[in-house]
Amino acid sequence: MCGIVGYIGNKKATPVLIDGLLCLEYRGYDSAGIATIENDSIKVMKDKGRVNNLYNLEGINDLEGTVGIAHTRWATHGKPSKENSHPHMDNSNTFAVVHNGIIENYSELREFLSKNGYNFLSQTDTEVIPNLIHYYYTNGPVSILENINERFLGAVKSAVNDLKGSYAIEAISPICPNEIIVVRKDSPLVIGKGKSENFIASDIPAILTHTKDFYLLDDNEFAVVSKNKVRFFDNSLIEHNKAIKNIEWDANAAGKDGYEDYMLKEINEQPTAIRETIGSRFKLGEKCSFHDIDITKEYLSSVNRIFFVACGTAWHAGLVGKALMENLCKIPTEVDIASEFRYRNPIIDEHTLCIYISQSGETADTIAALKLAKSHGAKTLAISNVIGSSITREADYSIYTHAGPEIAVASTKAYTSQVALVAILAMYFAEILGTSSESEIEKLKSDLIDLPSKIEQILANTDEIKNFAKKIYTEKDMFFLGRGTDYNVALEGSLKLKEISYIHSEAYAAGELKHGPIALIENGVTVIGIITNPDLVEKSISNIQEVITRGAKTLIITNQIIPNGHFDYVLTIPETNPLISPILSVIPMQLLSYYISKFKGLDVDKPRNLAKSVTVE
16 A cells, blocks of 8 residues: 655656655555665655655755665554654664565564664554664674675565565665665565666556566565666575566556546546457457467366455456356356455365456455465456556466556546456357357447447536536435446445545445335435346336435436436436446446545545555455
C-alpha cells in the first residue's frame, strides 16, 4: 500500500524522488520522506501528510546527493507521525532503509536488538531492519569482511533472513555511497534502466517518464544497483543475469490529460480500454484466441469446478464471471474473497481451475490464495492489468487486460476491462468444450464489440446523472437493488459510493429485500435499482415498488421498457446481453459517485484510509 522510489545517477536525487512519490500518491499514504547520501553522511527529510509537504522542509533544496531513496507510508504499526515516517536509520546513522510490507515478528526482533544495546525512535516494524543490518555488518562472518560492498550486501542478506512477513526494501549507506541494495518478498519492486542512471519503484508509473526498460524483481531476489550497472543475486547470494522487459505504456497515460481528476479521465477511457482488451482475441465468424495460454479440451473436460478469487472491485468482476462461466461453459463456479479463501480450507484439487483477478497483480491476499491453490494441485490463471506483476509470475497461466495505468484509487476502467476479458475467456472455454451454440456465442461477440460505442453514448449524456447527484449528495444512506448480474453490479455501484463519497450504502439482491433489509427503508431515502434482464423486469419492478410504498425515492438504471409513472427518475442505457450488461450499467453509477463526491468537495482520487494496491494481508 506504501510507495517506494529510488534513484542513482548523475542528477540531483531529490527532484526525481519527490516526482516519483507524487506519481505514487494514488496508492494511499499518510506520510512521506526521502534520504540522500550527502558527502559522508545520510540526510533524511520526512514528515506526516502529503508529499508536497516535503518541499516546505528546511534544507531540502540544499540536498545535492545523486543517490537516494524515498517512501510514502500507509500506517500499519504506529500512528501517522514524523517519527514513524520512512526512511528509518540505525542508531549509528550508517544505514537508511525504506520498506513496504509488514514484518510479522518485529516484536521479537526489537527485543533481540534492545538486548544488544539498540534503541528505537519509532513505533514501526520497519525500524528493526536498519538496526539488524548494522548488527550483522559489525558482527558478520569474517569471510565477507574483505570487501566492503560484499559486506554491506551480506549484512542485508543476514537481516532479511531474520524477517518473517512481506517486504520490499531499499537500503543505502555512506560506506557504499555508489550503491543501493534492494530485495523483495511478496511486495512489488521494479528497477528502471536508464543511461548512466537507474531508478527503483514499487510501481512502474512512478518512473515511467524516465524509462520504459524494466527489471522485475522476483521473490527473495536481491539487486545491487549502481548508476551504470545492476547486479542480481538469488537467496544464496549467487549472482545471475536477468532479462529486461520493455513496458509499452505511454508516460502521458499516467497524467490527467486535461481532466480535473484521474477518476473522471479513467471513466472516459473505458471505451478505449475495452477495445484494447478485446484486441485480437476474436473476430466475428472466428473462434476466440488466447495465444498466451495453452488450455486443452482434455484439461477443461476434467475441470469440475472453477473458482474466481479476488478482492474488492475485482471480486465483483468475478461475480459476473460466475454467471458467464456457468451459462456458457456449464461448469459449477464459485466466487471467493481472497482474504477468506485461504482460511476456510477450500476443497480444491487437480480438477479445480482457480482464476485470480487483480488490477495491479500485487494484491497480497490474492497472491497468497493463489499459492495455496497451487499447493493443492489446482491449475491457476491470473488476470491482471500489469505485465510481469507478481501474480502473473506465480500463476500457471496469465492473461492481461489492456486498460493502461489506472491511478485513481476507485477502480473504473480496470473493472469493466476485467469483465470484458472474463467474457472472452468464458466464450473461449465454451468453444473448446462445445457447451454453447455457435449462434449464442456469435451474438455475445457482437454485443461485446458494440460495448465501446454504447459506453460512449452514456458518456456523451451525463447531465441527468450530474443533476441527480446534486439532489442527493447530502444524504447519509443509500441502497442499491438488482437481480442476477444486476445484483452483481449493484454491489460495485455501492462500493464506489462508499469509497469516494463516504456515504453509507448497501446493495441487496432485490428479492431478499423483504427478508430484513426493508426495515431500513424510510421516507426520503434513495434507492437505486438496476434492471437490464428482460426475464426479470416484472419481478424487479415488484421489488422496487415495495420501497416506493415506504417513502423511498428511486433512480432506475435500465435498458428495458419500464411502465411510466412508477419511479422518480429513470435513466435509460443501451441494450446488450444481460451477461455483460454490468459493463454498461456500472457507468452511470461510477459517474453518480464521482459527481456526489465532487459536490461534497472531497478528494476523488485519494479517498481517506484507502490505497490503490493493497500489498499487505
